[in-house]
Amino acid sequence: MNSEDNVKNPNSAPLDESGSNDFIRAIIKEDLKTGKHQTIRTRFPPEPNGYLHIGHAKSICLNFGLAQAFGGLCNLRMDDTNPVKEDIEYVESIQEDVRWLGFSWDDRLFYAADYFDQMYEYAEQLIKQGQAYVCSLSREDTKSTRGTLIEGGQESPYRNRPIEENLDLFRRMKAGEFEEGTHVLRAKIDMNSPNINMRDPAIYRIRKASHHRTGDKWCIYPMYDYAHCISDSIEGITHSICTLEFENHRPLYDWFLDQLHVKCHAQQIEFARLNVTYTVMSKRKLLFLVKEKHVRGWDDPRMPTISGMRRRGYTPQAIRNFCAKIGVGKAETTVDFSLLEYCVREDLEKISPRVMAVMHPLKVVIENYPEGQVEELDAPYHPDDPSWGSRKVPFSRVIYIEQEDFMENPPKKFFRLAPGREVRLRYGYFIKCVSVVKDPTTGAIVELRCTYDPSTKGGNAPDNRRVKSTLHWVSAAHAISAEARLYNQLFTKESPDEGKDFLSFINPKSLEVVTCYIEPSLATCKVGDRFQFERIGYFYVDLDSQPNHLVFNRTITLKDTWAKIQQKEQTAE
């Protein structure tokens, strides 16, 4: 749309300012431009039969984002037409997750179940129009007469039942006179259609199950294809956005609404669902991981669920940025997990105060530091922004550093501490390693003996001599011990969905629990706080934390150039 159009039509909906220009936005822009719609209405319609995951986040950001961008509205709708699979637990978690992601449906929380009366009326209308009939074939016979992908089906012997008989039977289905599986209401379309969805699909089936919302009012429940288009129509949806597997269902979506002569008939638009490397996305597989206790629950930080990512410490902003970056298309694709990681780091980098903690402690005794002496060193919360303020960090004779920051026989590219080498302690002093203490039986390094240079307090040498690295540390006498949960990929294979047994690709090292030492300033931190532990990663205070037992989830590591160098050297050998 050019500026001239804006001048001509100053009251048109605001233009999309998200910067993206995918095929769905193109359709909407065109619809607004041609006047097909004055405003748009979308909806996010999950079935409450599981927890939302990152793939749903894509759909949420799309539907709510579109509404925002074009000045329309987006509804939240529970697509709850199958009581045997659905549960109130999921209804609640879905709302929590959408809200947390940063989207608001105001008073527009809807349930397909709330439209059951209208749907029933419409069904009688179809029967009266001669476009639906009660079929009394068994499940098996229905299947065997449907035909195959390459051959048409056969018409049901019940297909030409008189309208009055259909009406009577359907009403008695509703009244609960028949057992499950004995009858079904079918649309009368075309048993020879090349599109199997059009071969007299079921509209209503008998389910003597109580529904989380309508209780025992109904014993017949509408099928998805029938319920979804009607729900959209009732809510005034203009663009009904769904995933690719519903493409073949679109003719049926349109057929129902055409036969029912409804006023509102949305355009169904399909987009490719999200896949991400090193994870699985199907609700069935996620449910399996939970049920078989491969993870601790739906909100286990290793899960790609929204609740899992939340608990891990991902931010809503990071997930929204990710969804904006991956775009929308019709090609089935798999996004690199590293893009998600990038978005998480990008946001966390901006909002996390820096503090110090040691995951795998190595004791260091500073021989020339006076016994009993303690200094409070000033340490800023952000290296480049003084407005974040600072805190005091105690320094004393015995400290802990990270085990991997010392090597007895360092390779050329190792810049950290080694025998005879001098390094800087962050915001502290320069120290030099003078000897290594080993366990006499195992030979393991248990302690380092170092000396410090008192003139380097704060981290600078008066003679301007340089060190090759800066280490994080905590004072042994002042550190608080805490639990750290170090997460890695749940799967070792880039595409765990490939092949039959995705469980065989579960990463046995997806969680490492350690007792770490954190600086004393962290004593007062609260559940939900975020920090960058310098040189390690971003951490999130888990809800398992107790006053005397803090638990930190490692949200994500910092980018680790050294690890990359090591890997390269190893593979080169």
Next chain:
RNA sequence: UACCCGAUAGUGUAAUUGGUAACACAACAGGUUUUGGUCCUGUACUUCGAGGUUCAAGUCCUCGUCGGGUAGCCA
């Protein structure tokens, strides 16, 4: 073997709708740095194939190739 859909750097997505193929991530190289972080600079790598229309094709047409979806009384 029926119908539907898709294919642009390694990955994902753009290209004023027929007019110089680009952005982000990843990779690689360098610079800055009291985080091997951040930040900055640079390098390498792209239109599935064959025809056709056109002054001009990633874009339009034809035929292929490859990939995905579809035979629930699931959604």
